[in-house]
Amino acid sequence: MTAQPESTSAPAPVGLDDITLHLIALGAAVAANADRAFRAHHAQLTALGASSEDMIQAVNIALRVKGDPHQQMLSLAEESLVKGGGCCDGGCACEAAGGQKGDCGDDCATC
Numbered sequence: 046m047t048a049q050p051e052s053t054s055a056p057a058p059v060g061l062d063d064i065t066l067h068l069i070a071l072g073a074a075v076a077a078n079a080d081r082a083f084r085a086h087h088a089q090l091t092a093l094g095a096s097s098e099d100m101i102q103a104v105n106i107a108l109r110v111k112g113d114p115h116q117q118m119l120s121l122a123e124e125s126l127v128k129g130g131g132c133c134d135g136g137c138a139c140e141a142a143g144g145q146k147g148d149c150g151d152d153c154a155t156c
Contacts, residue, residue, distance in 0.1 A: 072107035
């Protein structure tokens with residue numbers, strides 16, 4: 046049996062780097078409305094030299110993930126509670142074109 050020569054190179058890194066981990070945590074803090082965690086991970090990311098663009102992207106992803114269930118619940122409530130599915134029972138021209146409450150201006154004063 047022959048001995049294997051020792052490797053002189055460093056082992057390849059395994060897992061996510063610190064910036065990626067803190068970007069994930071920053072997004073999770075946004076999704077959880079955890080302002081202290083947001084501040085802590087923002088500070089860590091700044092210290093690690095993460096770009097503002099990367100942090101903004103992480104926050105935007107979190108907001109999209111967080112917003113989807115919110116929008117689905119609003120749609121369900123509107124479908125269930127408002128006859129016709131709109132603020133004026135679909136009677137406003139803006140609603141017929143896909144507008145929402147408040148989009149009609151004075152045309153739907155009763156909304």
